[in-house]
Amino acid sequence: xxxxxxxxxxxxxxxxxxxxxxxxxxxxxxxxxxxxxxxxxxxxxxxxxxxxxxxxxxxxxxxxxxxxxxxxxxxxxxxxxxxxxxxxxxxxxxxxxxxxxxxxxxxxxxxxxxxxxxxxxxxxxxxxxxxxxxxxxxxxxxxxxxxxxxxx
Amino acid sequence: xxxxxxxxxxxxxxxxxxxxxxxxxxxxxxxxxxxxxxxxxxxxxxxxxxxxxxxxxxxxxxxxxxxxxxxxxxxxxxxxxxxxxxxxxxxxxxxxxxxxxxxxxxxxxxxxxxxxxxxxxxxxxxxxxxxxxxxxxxxxxxxxxxxxxxxxxxxx
Numbered sequence: 141x142x143x144x145x146x147x148x149x150x151x152x153x154x155x156x157x158x159x160x161x162x163x164x165x166x167x168x169x170x171x172x173x174x175x176x177x178x179x180x181x182x183x184x185x186x187x188x189x190x191x192x193x194x195x196x197x198x199x200x201x202x203x204x205x206x207x208x209x210x211x212x213x214x215x216x217x218x219x220x221x222x223x224x225x226x227x228x229x230x231x232x233x234x235x236x237x238x239x240x241x242x243x244x245x246x247x248x249x250x251x252x253x254x255x256x257x258x259x260x261x262x263x264x265x266x267x268x269x270x271x272x273x274x275x276x277x278x279x280x281x282x283x284x285x286x287x288x289x290x291x292x
Numbered sequence: 293x294x295x296x297x298x299x300x301x302x303x304x305x306x307x308x309x310x311x312x313x314x315x316x317x318x319x320x321x322x323x324x325x326x327x328x329x330x331x332x333x334x335x336x337x338x339x340x341x342x343x344x345x346x347x348x349x350x351x352x353x354x355x356x357x358x359x360x361x362x363x364x365x366x367x368x369x370x371x372x373x374x375x376x377x378x379x380x381x382x383x384x385x386x387x388x389x390x391x392x393x394x395x396x397x398x399x400x401x402x403x404x405x406x407x408x409x410x411x412x413x414x415x416x417x418x419x420x421x422x423x424x425x426x427x428x429x430x431x432x433x434x435x436x437x438x439x440x441x442x443x444x445x446x447x448x
Binding site: 145148150151152153154156157159161162163164165166167170173174281 | 299300301302303304305306307308309310311312313314315316317319320321323324359361381383385386435436
């Protein structure tokens with residue numbers, strides 16, 4: 141083998157790509173987060189045509205495209221529809237693994253909300269279990285103002 | 293995450309994407325020469341004799357393995373350039389690059405291909421195709437392409 145290959149020290153280049161983000165949440169999401177931040181209330185929005193209550197709320201119905209204006213309050217309690225346990229660390233995660241991602245259908249909502257589930261061991265998780273939102277004391281106006289959902 | 297006040301929220305945050313990639317045998321050798329000896333090295337194709345810089349394992353024309361390492365100097369000719377007025381982000385820091393800055397292709401003495409890098413002169417407006425350029429190295433070299441800070445025009 142060539143001498144240079146024998147003496148070679150393979151290099152692994154480590155880089156940290158930093159991507160600054162700045163995005164406008166929009167009218168519907170802004171109202172949702174402001175209500176959570178200031179009042180600890182969770183809002184949904186109802187479609188006038190198909191009566192679906194979307195949580196988180198959006199400006200137009202995903203099924204019939206009607207403009208959405210009817211705000212409703214939904215409960216901070218709901219049912220765990222599905223979950224997964226994350227073990228693998230990646231760069232963009234809300235908390236370090238292992239942690240539980242769940243889809244929670246809050247009472248009064250017709251759509252599921254993706255969020256963290258905690259205060260439980262992995263073995264006790266059951267689809268259909270009742271959970272409740274645990275809010276942070278200091279809230280900033282984003283989805284992590286809910287720390288996680290805990291079993292009730 | 294920080295959100296501005298008012299009824300329309302704006303989220304501002306910095307997403308961090310750390311990544312590691314293996315430079316490969318040929319790039320590793322190139323960077324080692326750069327780091328240890330301040331030496332820019334090309335590689336020659338045994339068939340057509342072209343010298344590639346940065347080095348590559350196989351010749352793009354003949355499809356045979358490149359075999360002979362060729363130490364190149366740190367001087368060359370400015371083959372093409374542009375003066376960048378837009379503050380692109382430096383991917384290493386996420387910060388805007390100070391503008392204006394020059395970026396160009398430098399044909400090093402003895403090389404068949406051109407190296408892309410930052411170019412500068414006492415005044416950016418003095419840059420001309422055909423100018424003699426010289427590499428300016430970083431004091432503390434780490435073994436990456438930023439060990440060459442930029443190529444500077446040799447002016448009288």
